[in-house]
Amino acid sequence: MSEIVHGAIDTDVHVEPPSIDALKPYLSGYWLEYIRGARSQLGNVYSPTLPTSARPEAREAGTFPPRDYETLKTQLLDPYSPRAVILNSVSAFSAGWNPYYQAAIARAVNEWMANEMLAKDDRLRASICVALLDPVAAAAEIDRLGSDRRFVQVMLPIRSETPWGNVRWQAIHDACARNNVTMALHAWGQPGATPTVTGYARTHLLDSVSNAQLVAPPQVVSLIVEGVFKRNPGLRVCLQEVGFNWIHALMWRFDKDWKSLWRETPWVTDRPSEYIARNFRATTSPSHIPSWVSSDEIATMARFVNAAEFLTYSSDYPHDHGNDGSERLFEAVGEVGRERIFHENAEAFYDLNLVSAR
Amino acid sequence: MTTIDTVDVSRAEGVARGVSRQARQATLLIDGDIHPSYSVEDIKPYLDQATYDRVKEFGLHAHAESYPRVRNGGGRLDSRAVDQEGTPLAMFQRQLLDEYKERVGILIPMGGHHWGRERDDLAGPMCSALNEFMVHEWLDLEPRFFCTLQVPMEHPKAAVAEIERYRNDKRFVQILMSGHQEAEIGDQKYWPIYEAAADAGLPLGVHHGNDPRGRHGTGYPSYYTHEHIGYAYTLTALALSMITEGVFEEFPKLQVVSIEAGISWATGLQWEMDTTYEMVGREQPRLQARPSEYFRNHFWFTTQPIEEPDNPDDLMESYKLTGVLDRIMFSSDYPHWDFDAPDRSLPTSLTKEQREAILGENACRCYGIDPLTGTRL
Numbered sequence: 091m092s093e094i095v096h097g098a099i100d101t102d103v104h105v106e107p108p109s110i111d112a113l114k115p116y117l118s119g120y121w122l123e124y125i126r127g128a129r130s131q132l133g134n135v136y137s138p139t140l141p142t143s144a145r146p147e148a149r150e151a152g153t154f155p156p157r158d159y160e161t162l163k164t165q166l167l168d169p170y171s172p173r174a175v176i177l178n179s180v181s182a183f184s185a186g187w188n189p190y191y192q193a194a195i196a197r198a199v200n201e202w203m204a205n206e207m208l209a210k211d212d213r214l215r216a217s218i219c220v221a222l223l224d225p226v227a228a229a230a231e232i233d234r235l236g237s238d239r240r241f242v243q244v245m246l247p248i249r250s251e252t253p254w255g256n257v258r259w260q261a262i263h264d265a266c267a268r269n270n271v272t273m274a275l276h277a278w279g280q281p282g283a284t285p286t287v288t289g290y291a292r293t294h295l296l297d298s299v300s301n302a303q304l305v306a307p308p309q310v311v312s313l314i315v316e317g318v319f320k321r322n323p324g325l326r327v328c329l330q331e332v333g334f335n336w337i338h339a340l341m342w343r344f345d346k347d348w349k350s351l352w353r354e355t356p357w358v359t360d361r362p363s364e365y366i367a368r369n370f371r372a373t374t375s376p377s378h379i380p381s382w383v384s385s386d387e388i389a390t391m392a393r394f395v396n397a398a399e400f401l402t403y404s405s406d407y408p409h410d411h412g413n414d415g416s417e418r419l420f421e422a423v424g425e426v427g428r429e430r431i432f433h434e435n436a437e438a439f440y441d442l443n444l445v446s447a448r
Numbered sequence: 449m450t451t452i453d454t455v456d457v458s459r460a461e462g463v464a465r466g467v468s469r470q471a472r473q474a475t476l477l478i479d480g481d482i483h484p485s486y487s488v489e490d491i492k493p494y495l496d497q498a499t500y501d502r503v504k505e506f507g508l509h510a511h512a513e514s515y516p517r518v519r520n521g522g523g524r525l526d527s528r529a530v531d532q533e534g535t536p537l538a539m540f541q542r543q544l545l546d547e548y549k550e551r552v553g554i555l556i557p558m559g560g561h562h563w564g565r566e567r568d569d570l571a572g573p574m575c576s577a578l579n580e581f582m583v584h585e586w587l588d589l590e591p592r593f594f595c596t597l598q599v600p601m602e603h604p605k606a607a608v609a610e611i612e613r614y615r616n617d618k619r620f621v622q623i624l625m626s627g628h629q630e631a632e633i634g635d636q637k638y639w640p641i642y643e644a645a646a647d648a649g650l651p652l653g654v655h656h657g658n659d660p661r662g663r664h665g666t667g668y669p670s671y672y673t674h675e676h677i678g679y680a681y682t683l684t685a686l687a688l689s690m691i692t693e694g695v696f697e698e699f700p701k702l703q704v705v706s707i708e709a710g711i712s713w714a715t716g717l718q719w720e721m722d723t724t725y726e727m728v729g730r731e732q733p734r735l736q737a738r739p740s741e742y743f744r745n746h747f748w749f750t751t752q753p754i755e756e757p758d759n760p761d762d763l764m765e766s767y768k769l770t771g772v773l774d775r776i777m778f779s780s781d782y783p784h785w786d787f788d789a790p791d792r793s794l795p796t797s798l799t800k801e802q803r804e805a806i807l808g809e810n811a812c813r814c815y816g817i818d819p820l821t822g823t824r825l
Contacts, residue, residue, distance in 0.1 A: 252667035285665030339712035342755035354518035378720040
C-alpha cells in the first residue's frame with residue numbers, strides 16, 4: 091500500500107452518494123416512481139469485497155468510498171491536508187443502458203456533489219457526471235455546470251462503445267473545450283464494456299490490467315487522429331487510474347507511423363507525441379511498479395514517460411493498489427519533479443483557481 | 449579533421465553514420481516476417497472442384513473488412529508483383545533474399561486468419577490447400593524460405609490434423625494464430641492446438657489478423673493509423689488471456705511469437721500484471737509464478753515496425769527494460785509499405801553482439817535453426 095502524500099493536489103479521490111435515496115431531492119416524480127418500481131440501487135464498479143476497493147484504514151472505518159463530507163474529512167482531508175482535491179463519482183458508469191435514466195442519475199449525482207461535498211470545503215473540486223449514451227444530453231449538463239468553477243472535469247470511462255475521438259462524441263469534446271473543463275478518461279466502464287473479444291472478462295486480473303495496457307492507449311490514438319485537437323486545440327484530457335508506463339511505447343510507434351501515414355489524417359499537423367505532451371496528463375495512482383524493479387529501471391521509465399511533466403499526483407483514495415511503487419517513482423524524479431507532480435502540473439492543467447473557486 | 453563519424457547524413461535517406469553496410473549486417477541474417485500474396489485462384493489446384501465452385505459462387509463469409517491503407521495501398525511501390533517480370537517468388541528472391549543476403553526468410557501467409565474461420569468444411573480444405581501451395585510454389589523452389597503453417601484455428605480438431613500432417617516438414621517453423629479469435633485465446637477450446645504445437649516443438653506465430661468482432665473496450669477505429677498502432681494491443685490482450693487462463697502451466701513447452709506488434713509495451717504490461725497479481729492473485733489458482741515470469745519464458749518478438757524514440761539509443765534501453773532482450777528477432781515485413789531494411793533499421797549504437805543476436809541468433813534459438821547452415825535442427 092502506498093503512502094498518501096501530504097499537502098498535495100490530489101487529482102483522483104473517489105466519493106459516492108450514500109444511496110439512491112440521497113439523490114431523491116434531485117429527481118423528478120417520474121424517476122422516483124421508476125426507481126421505486128424497479129427497486130433500483132446505485133451501481134458500483136468497485137465491488138466492496140475486492141481487495142483493491144479499499145485501503146485497510148478505509149475498510150476498517152466501515153464505509154468506502156467516503157459517502158459524506160465528514161467521512162472524507164476524517165479519512166483524507168484532516169490527516170493529509172491536501173491543497174486541493176478532485177472528487178470523482180463513477181456510479182453513473184453503472185446506470186444501465188437507458189440513456190434518459192443515465193442523464194437523470196448523472197444530474198442528480200452532480201447536485202448531490204455540489205450540495206453535500208463542494209459547498210462544505212473550499213479545497214474541493216469535482217468531475218461532472220454525464221449520460222454516456224447521449225452526447226447531446228451530456229453536453230447540456232456540462233454547459234449547465236461549466237460556469238461553476240468547482241466543476242473542473244467531466245467523468246468518462248476509459249472503455250467506450252466507440253473510440254473517444256470519434257465524431258459521435260463531438261458534442262462532448264466541444265462542451266469540455268468551451269467550458270474549459272478537462273475530459274477525464276477514468277478506469278473501467280459501463281456494464282459489459284469488457285476488453286475481451288467475447289465481452290466477458292473472466293478474472294479481475296485480466297479485467298483490471300486491461301484498463302491501462304489495452305484500452306487506454308488506443309483511446310489516446312483516437313483522440314489525436316480524429317482531429318479532436320484540430321477542432322479544439324485547448325482541450326485537455328486526463329488519463330485517470332490507468333497508469334502511465336505504456337505511454338512511451340505508444341509515442342514511439344505513433345510518431346513513427348505518423349511520418350508515413352499522416353496523409354490519412356493531414357489535420358494531425360504536429361507529431362503525435364507533442365499532442366500527448368500538451369493535451370494529456372495521467373494520474374500517478376496506480377503506478378504499477380513491482381518491487382523487483384531496480385531504481386535504475388524506475389529512473390529509465392520516469393525519463394521515457396517524462397514523468398515530471400506528464401503526471402499529476404493522485405491517491406486514488408480509497409482504492410488500494412498494493413505495493414505499486416509510487417514512492418520509488420517520486421524518489422526517482424527528484425525534488426523539482428516531485429513539486430511538479432504534487433502541485434504544479436495539476437494547477438496548470440486544471441486551471442484550479444485555488445484562491446476562490448466560486 | 450572531419451571524420452566520417454561526424455558527417456551529418458540523413459537517416460531518412462538510409463545512410464548509416466560511418467558504418468559500412470557490410471559491417472552493419474550480421475553474418476547470419478534471419479527475417480521473421482515476410483508476406484507472400486495468395487488468392488483463391490492460386491490454391492485452386494489444391495482444392496477439390498466442388499469446394500472451389502462453392503467458394504466462387506457463394507463467396508467467403510468470414511472476411512472482415514480491412515482498413516484502407518493510405519500509403520501506396522499498403523505495399524512498397526517497387527514491390528508489386530504485377531509490375532515485375534517473373535514470378536512473385538523471383539521478386540522476393542531478388543529484392544529481399546539476394547539484396548540483403550538473408551540466410552532465412554520466414555514467410556507468413558495469412559489465409560488462416562480469414563479462410564481459417566469459415567465453416568469447418570471450407571476452413572480445413574482452404575488452409576490445407578494454401579499450405580500445399582506454399583510447399584509447391586515457394587518452399588520447394590527456394591530453400592532459404594521457411595513458412596508459417598495455416599490452420600483452421602476455430603476448428604481445433606482439423607487444426608491439429610494439419611499440424612500432424614506437417615510436423616516433420618522442417619520448413620514449417622511455426623503455426624499461425626490470430627489475435628482476433630472467436631473465443632478468448634486462452635480458452636480451453638484452443639488447448640488441443642496448443643498441445644499439438646508444444647508437442648511438435650512449433651511456436652505459435654501470432655499476427656494481428658482479421659477482426660470480425662469489433663474492439664471490446666474501445667469500439668472500432670476510424671483510421672488505418674489507429675488500427676495499425678493497435679496491433680500492439682491485440683497482442684497485449686492475447687498475452688493477458690493466455691497467461692491468466694493458465695495456458696503455460698498446462699503447456700510449459702509452448703512458445704508464442706508476437707509478430708509486428710512492437711516490443712516496448714512489454715515492460716508496462718509485465719509491471720502491471722505483477723503488481724495487480726499481488727493484490728488479486730487469489731483468483732488465479734492455476735498460476736504458480738508471477739505473470740511476468742510466464743511472459744518472459746514464453747513470448748518472443750519481431751522488430752518491425754521498429755519503434756523510433758527521439759534518441760535512437762533509448763531503443764536498446766527500452767529493450768533491456770522489457771526483460772526479453774534475448775527474445776527479440778529482426779523482421780522486415782516485406783513487401784509492405786513500412787518495410788524495415790535489415791542493414792538500416794536497427795540503431796547504429798548497438799554492439800556487434802546485440803546486432804547479431806537480434807538479426808539472427810535469437811531466431812535460431814526460437815525456431816531451432818542451425819546458425820552455421822541455416823537449416824532446421
